[in-house]
Amino acid sequence: DTEVTQTPKHLVMGMTNKKSLKCEQHMGHRAMYWYKQKAKKPPELMFVYSYEKLSINESVPSRFSPECPNSSLLNLHLHALQPEDSALYLCASSQGGNRGTYEQYFGPGTRLTVT
């Protein structure tokens, strides 16, 4: 199984709402990532988890809060978002570890619209 799954596929939320995005992989990967992708732009790295620990936060505003409950799951909690946060949010995973392979596999993404 080389698949990364994400839910929901689409999400519309108001600026005062709280919502969460979920990502799951069962490939035994120990590194997981959140990216943000605006239309006609490349993915931009937001967070990296390695062995369930937050390793990189690319200066992301605190209204985005990541969580890694276990080695298969990655969440992104959203609160008080702005309309400019509307984008495709992609999760990815890779084997991790210094002897692991480097390939990152992406999930299908959650299309987020903030109204």
Next chain:
Amino acid sequence: GENVEQHPSTLSVQEGDSAVIKCTYSDSASNYFPWYKQELGKRPQLIIDIRSNVGEKKDQRIAVTLNKTAKHFSLHITETQPEDSAVYFCAASRNSGYSTLTFGKGTMLLVSP
């Protein structure tokens, strides 16, 4: 940090022609260079990658070359088909247990029948 430049931004070819997309990177410590294909509304899909200890890699109609001295790598697609039409992203990464990909801005490839 790493900076990746990608050219051209758009590329139109006839079916059967070859297509070449070029990228340059700035961080000499980068050691992993993947290429992703993204169709409209779909996820980025890894199509080929190369590590810094290899100069060239081929997989059927797709090949990637790497020139570490010039900090330059390229994607070559031969015998293009309409289903090759998509946006292609190059990326560079310095790996240390995980890979922090920095992407180029993408190339929209259009293959006309």
